[in-house]
Amino acid sequence: xxxxxxxxxxxxGGSVAAGLRAAGWRVTGCDERAAARALERGLVxxxxxxxxxxxxxxxxxxxxxxxTPGVLxxxxxxxxxxxxxxxxxxxxxxxxxxxxxLPWPSRFVGGHPLAGxxxxxxxxxxxxxxxxxxxxxxxxxxxxxAVALVENLWRALGAEVSxxxxxxxxxxxxxxxxLPHAVAFALAAAAGSALAGLGDVAGLHGAGFVDTxxxxxxxxxxxxxxxxxxxxxxxxxxDRFEDELARLRAAVALGDVDGIAAAVERAHAxxxxxxx
Ligand code: NAP
Numbered sequence: 104x105x106x107x108x109x110x111x112x113x114x115x116g117g118s119v120a121a122g123l124r125a126a127g128w129r130v131t132g133c134d135e136r137a138a139a140r141a142l143e144r145g146l147v148x149x150x151x152x153x154x155x156x157x158x159x160x161x162x163x164x165x166x167x168x169x170x171t172p173g174v175l176x177x178x179x180x181x182x183x184x185x186x187x188x189x190x191x192x193x194x195x196x197x198x199x200x201x202x203x204x205l206p207w208p209s210r211f212v213g214g215h216p217l218a219g220x221x222x223x224x225x226x227x228x229x230x231x232x233x234x235x236x237x238x239x240x241x242x243x244x245x246x247x248x249a250v251a252l253v254e255n256l257w258r259a260l261g262a263e264v265s266x267x268x269x270x271x272x273x274x275x276x277x278x279x280x281x282l283p284h285a286v287a288f289a290l291a292a293a294a295g296s297a298l299a300g301l302g303d304v305a306g307l308h309g310a311g312f313v314d315t316x317x318x319x320x321x322x323x324x325x326x327x328x329x330x331x332x333x334x335x336x337x338x339x340x341x342d343r344f345e346d347e348l349a350r351l352r353a354a355v356a357l358g359d360v361d362g363i364a365a366a367v368e369r370a371h372a373x374x375x376x377x378x379x
Contacts, residue, residue: 104127104128104129105123105127105128105129105160105161106128106129106130106131106158106159106160106161107119107120107123107128107129107130107131107159107160107161107162107163107256108130108131108132108133108151108155108156108159108161108162108163109130109131109132109133109147109163109165110133110134110153110162110163110164110165110166110174110178111133111134111137111164111165111166111174112132112133112134112137112138112140112141112146112147112165112225112228113134113137113165113223113224113225113227113228114219114220114222114223114224114225114227114228114232115165115191115216115219115228115232116132116134116137116141116163116165116166116191116228117132117137117141117144117146117147117224117225117227117228118146118228118229118230118232118233119163119165119191119233119256119260120132120141120146120147120228121144121145121146121228121229121230122230122231122232122233122259122260122261123256123259123260124145124146124147124148124230125230126259126260128259129148130146130147130148130149131147131148131149131150131151131155131159132146132147132149132150132151133150133151133152133153133155134150137224137225138150138225140224140225140226141225141228144225144226144228146225146228153177153178153181154181155181156178156181156182156183156186157181157182157183157186159186160186160187160252161186161187161188161189161252161253161256162178162182162186162187162188162189163189163190163191163256164178164188164189164190164191164192165190165191167324167325167328168192168193168194168197168198168328168329168332169324169327169328169331169332170328171190171192171197171198171201172197172198172201175188175201175202175204175205176201176204179204179205179206182205182206182207182210184207184210185210186210187210187211187212187249187252187253188202188205188210188211188212189211189212189213189214189253189256190213190214191214191215191216192213192215192332193215193276193280193281193325193329194272194273194276194329194332194333195213195215195241195269195272195273196269196270196272196273196332196333197332197333198213198269198332199211199213199241199243199269208244209244209245209246209249210245210246210249211245211249212240212241212242212245212249212250212253213240213241213242213243213269213272214238214239214240214241214253214257215238215239215240215241215272215276216232216233216236216237216238216239216257216260216262217236217237217238217239218232218233218236218237218238218262219232220232221317221318221320221321223321223322223325231261232260233257233260233261233262234260234261234262235261235262235263236261236262236263237262237263237264237265238257238260238262238263238264238265239264239265239266239267239272240253240254240257240264240265240266240267241266241267241268241269241272242266243268243269250266273333273336274336276333276336277333277336277337277339277340278336278340278377279377281329281330281333281336281337281340282337282340282341282344283318284318284319284321284326284329285330285337285341286344287315287316287317287318287319288319288326290315290316290319291316291319294312294316347366347369350362350366351363351366354366
């Protein structure tokens with residue numbers, strides 16, 4: 104039986120735990136508050152401390168990326184030479200830099216499943232969350248057997264695995280995830296303030312508002328950490344967004360029919376490029 108220790112049994116960690124259990128792994132959950140609920144929901148076999156790391160094949164970190172360096176430092180004294188350590192964090196360069204201080208850095212394999220929801224905590228966890236979804240690995244200089252184990256872990260969860268460098272990962276995710284979340288937060292806030300003086304209009308909206316702002320209800324701590332960890336690529340993506348918005352705004356202000364059509368055409372092309 105392959106054994107895993109999941110640190111952080113929230114939405115993603117709880118889903119990894121439940122999926123691995125369903126695939127026949129033995130799973131220990133480690134958490135300050137969430138693990139009791141994870142055990143109650145049957146997401147993990149048992150609750151343990153960081154010292155459980157010594158007895159497992161793989162440790163999966165599933166805490167906010169800002170908490171990852173501190174948790175890795177606390178975990179370090181409990182690691183055995185052969186234990187593989189991986190994570191699910193939404194940014195990778197910072198996590199990889201923190202993992203370089205582990206006693207055996209070549210046992211660390213960065214990971215990021217491209218699956219999730221705007222909900223958090225063990226109650227939102229789902230063993231099937233990763234089925235048919237992609238998982239990006241940033242192995243860097245990791246040992247081949249460690250990479251193979253992490254690939255097997257994600258395949259056991261039904262995900263399709265690909266690898267890239269941490270820098271490529273962070274640039275890609277800035278464009279396809281971090282920018283959309285930043286814009287959704289700003290969009291929902293702007294819509295709220297544009298309603299000033301209209302009285303009670305709750306429920307008076309179309310599907311467009313729901314579609315473009317669903318992710319604006321995502322967790323604030325998680326997104327604070329992601330924005331701060333991926334600052335430079337995100338600022339670059341936000342500059343491009345501001346430029347596009349300014350061009351669209353100018354076309355609307357000038358009644359420039361061709362300018363508006365060109366902005367929509369660039370939108371369609373960008374969407375095709377991302378979605379394939
Ligand atoms: P979540 O449901 O809020 O779970 C976070 C977990 O981390 C909880 O178990 C929490 O435990 C623990 N935690 C929070 N702060 C901590 C700290 N300072 N030290 C130690 N543990 C801490 O969040 P999530 O959505 O699963 O996100 C976890 C990771 O997955 C993040 O790195 C995120 O970037 C990544 N990710 C998220 C998504 C998504 O769509 N949500 C998708 C892909 C990757 P307590 O509740 O007991 O404090």
